[in-house]
Amino acid sequence: MNITLANIMPQPLASIQHGSESIWGNNVELKSGNRIMLNASSGKGKSTFTTTIFGLRRDYSGELLYDGQDISKLTPSDWTEIRKSKISVVFQDLQLFPKLSVRENLLLKNRLTDTYTETELKAFLEKLEIDNKWEQQCGLLSMGQQQRVAIIRAMAQPYAWLIMDEPFSHLDVENANRCLEIIHQRTIEQEAGFVLTSLGSDHGYSFDQELKL
């Protein structure tokens, strides 16, 4: 699935001067299967990019297209299908259910598409060294542990694009690399693409494309 940003300008960022390389106010194409890094300092609109591309914000000018289709025309059923099996997101604020356990958080997402078995989900946790948190309430985990749960939850569905908004901000290098390895593998398996927003670090990964804000 190709995503096209045709002169997109979010209203809160309209008053700021954007360069010719910025995705804001220019035509940008996110080609299917590309692994993209969106590098920008704070306040430039990385989260705005994530929420706009995911259809959560509608306060922008220009057109946003999925495979040529204007997303403003999509129905609630279309969005459900897209969020269930086309685009997955790791939000900056993670958006986990703090009162539910890790297990419940993962299963609540996984049961929509039955992507993994419980054993497979546990195996992911093990790789990221949080398998002992399976029955623990998410709200009681550290931010780094929660980030890892959110990453696994985002992968527990089929997707064409995985959008990650500063997903490693609370992770040490070792854990960030482990996560990136899992994400890479899963994305390659599905011939999907991903966008990773970052404050500057490329985490030693070789991206196909770099976007600027």
Added chain:
Amino acid sequence: MLRKLLFRNQDRKQLIIAVIGAFMGITFLITSIHYLIRVSEFGEGEEILGPNTIIVQKEVSNSSVLNITRTDFSKSEIEKIKSEPFILDVKPVVANNFAVSFQTDDELVPYFRSDVFIQTVDEEFLDIKTTNWGWKEGDTLVPIIMPRDFLVMLNTFMSAKGIPQVSDDLAMDINFKFTLESKDKSKKEWVNAKIVGFTNAVAAILVPETFMTYGNDKFSDGSEQKITQIMISGKESEFGLVEELLEKRGLESKDSQMVIGRLKSMIGTLFLVVLGISVIAVFVSGLVLIQYLQLLMSKNAYEVRTLLRIGYHPNDIIRKFFIYFIRIFGVVAGLGLLMFFTFKYFLDDMFESGGLYIETGITIGSIGSLVLAYLLFILASYLTAKKGIFKEY
């Protein structure tokens, strides 16, 4: 899991208060509607005159005996009574203006003959099939409605003669005969008669209007026909106003008719008040439940928003809230129905002990009201849930 997530943030106290309110409202709603229907039906079918109908005449006083005041009704008096808002209709009771005698004409019944007084009332006031109630010139048989007192008298006569007494049904099979005669005895005619019903409300034999017109045209001496009795049909539950009118205008009716009307009016009003309170209770508790639903959704706004973001369809979440609340109201309706049956068991017994023999079957209206209240609540819950979920979309 979804249920655990969405219904964890609950203030049970508010829910319990709303459920108790709805339960009481539903119980009294069904009970009051049921007894309103049953009480309004009371007495129907037993009397040939329609419901809430009475025959009235002017009270006879000393001055009327001395011809100072009139005992008959003028057209304007009838119109005035008719114009009252609680009166449905007023029609004169027409009497015979010629000599009539009534006799048995059946081999199985001993000969009995008496001069009688016949009357006719508008067909609209009679609770009788119109196919049984008609007569035209040339017909050899005239249908009649007999005062029940007359049957008692006939049975007394039969008993005195050593003949078995007759029931209502048997009396309807006996052949009778009218003799119509002009006052100067120059014209005379016989017409067969058959009883088609009985009444407690009228003291005279009732005949079809066409028969009365025929008799009055053919056998009357031409003197003016006076209307001394009228039939009044009052609105349901407003019988007190009819009584007030009668008193104000110096009119009187048979006590039995008044008592039933008064009783029905009183009980009907009582249940109407209970019904009003129940409707308010159901409405208010329904509102509290709906408000509780709104509160629950606003407390779970984050959860709802996140579920939508991870791929849950708005309808899946609407359904969760909707089903939860229709189950709650289902339990309330079930308990209300159960309580109604308990009340009914005791109330039916109380009414029977008090001499008010009302039907004991379940009324469709009471069950209908429960279904209607349930459907309205389902609709309100669905719309509220839909609005709340799409707000987070």
